[in-house]
Structure formats: structure tokens, C-alpha cells
Amino acid sequence: QVQLVESGGGLVKPGGSLRLSCAASGFTFNNYYMSWIRQAPGKGLEWVSLISSSGYTKFHADSVRGRFSISRDNADNSLYLQMNSLRAEDTAVYYCSRGGTSEPLDYWGQGTLVTVSS
Amino acid sequence: DIVMTQSPLSLAVTPGEPASISCRSSQSLLHSNGYTYLDWYLQKPGQSPQLLISLVSNRASGVPDRFSGSGSGTDFTLKISRVEAEDVGVYYCMQPLQIPPAFGPGTKVVIK
Numbered sequence: 001q002v003q004l005v006e007s008g009g010g011l012v013k014p015g016g017s018l019r020l021s022c023a024a025s026g027f028t029f030n031n032y033y034m035s036w037i038r039q040a041p042g043k044g045l046e047w048v049s050l051i052s053s054s055g056y057t058k059f060h061a062d063s064v065r066g067r068f069s070i071s072r073d074n075a076d077n078s079l080y081l082q083m084n085s086l087r088a089e090d091t092a093v094y095y096c097s098r099g100g101t102s103e104p105l106d107y108w109g110q111g112t113l114v115t116v117s118s
Numbered sequence: 119d120i121v122m123t124q125s126p127l128s129l130a131v132t133p134g135e136p137a138s139i140s141c142r143s144s145q146s147l148l149h150s151n152g153y154t155y156l157d158w159y160l161q162k163p164g165q166s167p168q169l170l171i172s173l174v175s176n177r178a179s180g181v182p183d184r185f186s187g188s189g190s191g192t193d194f195t196l197k198i199s200r201v202e203a204e205d206v207g208v209y210y211c212m213q214p215l216q217i218p219p220a221f222g223p224g225t226k227v228v229i230k
Contacts, residue, residue, distance in 0.1 A: 035219075037167075045159075045167060045210055045221040059217045095166055102149070102214055104157045104172035111166055 002026040002107045004096045009112030016086050016116070022079040022096030022109060030054075030074035033100025036081050038092035039111075046092075049081060050100035059101070064090075086116045120145050120213050122222035131201045132230045139225045141194040141211035148191060155215035158187055158196050161224075162207040170209075171196065203229055 008020040020036070035050040049060045049070035058070050069082040079096055093111040121144040131137045141156070148154045158171040169178040171187040174194060184199040198205055206229055211222040 044208075044224045045161075045212075047219045047221065050217075050219070061218050100214070101217055101219065102155060104169050104178070104214065105159070105167075105212075106169045106172075106178060108166040108168065 002098065004098065004107055004109035006094065006096050006109045006112040009094065009114045011115045011117065012086055013118050014087060014116055017082070017084045018086065018114060020081040020083065020094055020096075020112060020114070024077045024079065024096075024098070027098070029072075029077040032098050033103055034070075034072060034079045035097045035100050035105060036070060036079075037095045037097055037105070037108075038090075038114075039095070040089075040092040043092075048094070051079070052100070083114070086114075088116050090114060091116050119218055120147075120216055120220050122211055122213060122220050124209075124211060124222040124225050126225060127223060128226045128228070130228050130230045131198075133203060134200050137198040137201050137205075137227065139196045139209055139211075139227075141189075141196070141222050143192045143194075143213055145216075146191045147213050147215050149215060154190060155213055156187075156189065156194050157212045157214060159210045159212060159221075160205075160207050161210065162204075165207075167210065201227075201229070 003025045005023045036048040051070045055072045067085045071080045095111045096109040097105040098107040099105040159167040161167040175187040208224040
């Protein structure tokens with residue numbers, strides 16, 4: 001069965017960095033676009049980044065462009081989100097999801113909490 | 119960017135009664151390939167979101183047939199024919215047609 005397991009969240013100071021990981025299993029990882037979506041406490045869903053199946057094409061939301069970078073390792077079935085220059089407003093649960101542009105987000109991980117606070 | 123809106127933002131329903139949620143996009147979600155890219159998600163309390171419906175009306179695997187989606191262009195509706203207690207949560211519409219993909223603000227469904 002399809003499984004997506006995020007890790008790497010935690011407490012970080014403003015201006016700090018964090019790298020999130022998502023381990024995928026149960027499907028042919030290199031056939032699918034992958035996305036990161038976040039949810040601030042008590043708020044709705046916000047798309048953050050997506051990456052093509054090859055890793056060649058990447059998109060980021062305006063709110064994170066230049067600070068966050070999505071990547072993947074198809075040999076290791078892993079998705080990553082490098083987050084730099086973190087701000088308080090980046091505090092959220094970050095979900096890894098299978099799918100992307102023109103594709104539904106048909107599987108989601110359990111999420112990993114990122115808290116940016118001094 | 120495409121902006122998604124939903125109404126109502128909260129909905130109290132009686133078990134066994136129908137429910138309906140409206141979603142509107144600021145631009146048409148009809149692609150030149152003939153498909154309309156509008157998806158619905160449900161986030162149950164304490165859980166990750168789950169896909170309910172894709173391409174306006176295609177139920178995801180395992181989704182009960184009491185859920186149905188309809189609409190075209192910029193106006194869409196999610197209907198629950200007979201609400202059950204397990205249907206509580208926040209429902210989001212989303213457009214994956216254009217970058218950036220965008221979610222609606224969510225509609226919180228509670229049981230009366």
C-alpha cells in the first residue's frame with residue numbers, strides 16, 4: 001500500500017534552517033509528481049512546492065520562493081524540502097503528497113510540525 | 119493566480135439529511151484537453167486531508183457513493199446525499215490546473 005512518511009520537523013529560531021524528508025513506498029516513486037502542502041495552526045491548506053517525476057521541473061509558492069527548495073532522490077524514493085531563512089509565519093504542519101499540477105493529491109503523509117520561534 | 123472561494127464556511131447538518139457545499143474559482147478550470155480540474159478533499163478531525171473527488175465528479179477509491187461532485191467552468195458543488203457522523207470535518211476544493219495550485223478556505227461540517 002502507498003505510504004508517505006514525513007520527518008525532520010521541529011523547533012527552529014527565526015532565520016534558521018530545516019530540511020524535511022518524505023519517505024515513499026508502495027508505488028513507483030519516479031512515475032509521479034510530488035508536492036508539499038502546509039497548514040498553519042487552526043488555518044486552511046496552503047500549497048508550498050511541487051516537483052516533476054524526474055526532478056527537473058520545480059515550482060514554489062511566492063511565499064517561500066528563494067527560501068525553500070524542493071528536491072527528490074528517485075533512487076532512494078525520497079522527497080525533500082530544504083527550508084532556509086525561516087520566519088514565524090512558516091510555522092505549520094507540512095504534508096508530503098503524491099501528485100502535482102493537473103493531478104489530484106491522492107495520498108498524503110501524516111505531516112511533520114515545524115515551529116519557528118525564538 | 120486563480121482564487122478559490124467556498125460557501126458556506128460552516129455547516130451544521132442532521133444525520134440522514136443532505137448537505138451541499140459550493141466552490142467557485144476566479145477563472146475557468148476547463149483545460150484545452152476537455153477536462154475540468156477541480157478536486158475535493160476532506161480533512162477529518164486530527165487527520166491528514168484525503169482526496170474525495172477529482173476532475174469535478176470522479177470519486178476516489180473507497181469514497182462512498184453518497185458523495186457526489188458536479189459543476190463546470192467556475193462553479194462547482196459537492197453534495198452528500200445523506201450525512202453520516204463520520205462525515206464531519208473540513209471540506210476543501212482545490213484547483214490543480216494552474217501554478218500555483220490553490221485551495222478554497224474550507225467548509226467546516228459539524229453534526230447537529
